[in-house]
Amino acid sequence: MHTLRIGIVGYGNLARGVELAAARQGDIELVAIFSRREGVQSAGGTPVYTMDKLDAFVGQIDVLMLCGGSANDLMTQARDIGAKFHIVDSFDTHAKVEEHFTELDAVSKAAGKVSLISVGWDPGLFSLQRLYGEAVLPHGKNYTFWGRGISQGHSNAIRRIPGVADAKQYTVPKEACLERCRRGEQADISAQESHLRECYVVLADGANAATVEQAIKTMPDYFDGYETVVHFVSQEELDRDHSAMPHGGFVLRVGETKPAETEVIEYSLKLDSNPSFTASVLVAYARALMRLAAHGATGCFTVFDIPPAYLSPKSPRELRKLL
């Protein structure tokens, strides 16, 4: 197949992952990176341009990977760029997915382009597993466990507490709850019951450990109601042992095919690097999106709309050997 020419908008952890992932696919060429900042250097030697140069690449880049930051930024950016390019994003603000979809669908259709939103592992591969599980076992329940992995949102929440110099928070699934699901129990299990929150905290000079610990454990929405463990560590220890970005999780579908006959589907990820893996998913879906465009599609899509074969560089005949 043809080489797929991609570009990246925004240059953070996810973008660095896309740069690596593109190099590992034989049929994908990363043409350029676009950043709002001046003077950005890429880790892999890809040319970096400021955003105002983007229009000059119409016709030279097939798909742009939006790797920008906040939900609001991403929505605005997608509307602008989606009018000129096919785009892929990893939009994950649940409450705004429908709004983002509707807006971008109109933009992409008007431009004769395709866009693919909410790509990654959750949302993304986990969402696919929920769909397949529900379709195959309609009488059943979905369970999702996240971790063990760093939650950026929870880490930031701890850092905002007075007396905290730095912090990392791991979300950890509770093995006992996982085992209950695996045994086929269709219990009602809340996220609070099924996850442990493990915090590594560096105290500011003169801060009181007990006060900080209490402030963490009672923080509404983030920690209240969860089993929370707080470890106080030095900045050196935090930097040395907690700088990686591992993550993962589990999606289970537990369903009955007849009374007292239970089937359990389990999907899990164990990731050394959350951004590298998310980027790998984005890149495979860029290929799929180009195939969709080649079939004449326009508008906005999600992973649910993409025939699995479109993700693979293999021919249909080669793929049938995987059967």
Place this chain on the structure above:
Amino acid sequence: MHTLRIGIVGYGNLARGVELAAARQGDIELVAIFSRREGVQSAGGTPVYTMDKLDAFVGQIDVLMLCGGSANDLMTQARDIGAKFHIVDSFDTHAKVEEHFTELDAVSKAAGKVSLISVGWDPGLFSLQRLYGEAVLPHGKNYTFWGRGISQGHSNAIRRIPGVADAKQYTVPKEACLERCRRGEQADISAQESHLRECYVVLADGANAATVEQAIKTMPDYFDGYETVVHFVSQEELDRDHSAMPHGGFVLRVGETKPAETEVIEYSLKLDSNPSFTASVLVAYARALMRLAAHGATGCFTVFDIPPAYLSPKSPRELRKLL
């Protein structure tokens, strides 16, 4: 959406599963079962007809589920019936998939119909996981473990040994090999190394246990090279403890995103009933096939060609909530 009207051809364990699975889907009506045998009664009260009545149901059945026996039967049947109906089968003779696909593709196209082959869990859902895993992590390895579950082929092979009255064989994945994959080792692990074969054997009157055990353990292709455990049991014990049809297995993709950065994807099934679950997959794909037909497709397809959304009774908007 409309009610999907399906029929079943052949009435064995898989067909009984389809009968149950159809009843659990709100939008699927099982119209009739067709059997080569006279006088078959269905477990769920579905009307049963002999095969010569099939033509009378053109226009009354949307999709026929082929639940027949051997590979050769299924190929012949598919060619005949695929000329008149949309069909789904669970064809699993690896060496003949391409031949079956090519023949049926021509038949379905000529008839303006769609057919979907090799649906189930392996081939089927496991094949999908292999595709997604390879596409996302191109630098890596696939591993498949089967079991713990009854292998019909191995059970039958034992039964053919002189001195054996009855037998069941469980294929059991070795936990230590699974753990090596989960840790991210990209080892070369053969099926022989990674599976244990556990046999429950009823001796015929006067047979010699040691001779039978030796004959099992040295049987080429089936047991030679595998760690094999033989338990001699009474017919009563076999009937009481080994009549169920549990199965399952694991598909893992272990891949690098950069040197010393490993990502592990694991998919597993733990099934109380192999035929019930396989049937549940077939029924969900019957819905998907009808959607494909509604979009004007003709010819033969596999699970790789089906957009995941087609499997679900939910609307695209409802599905986006799974993101």
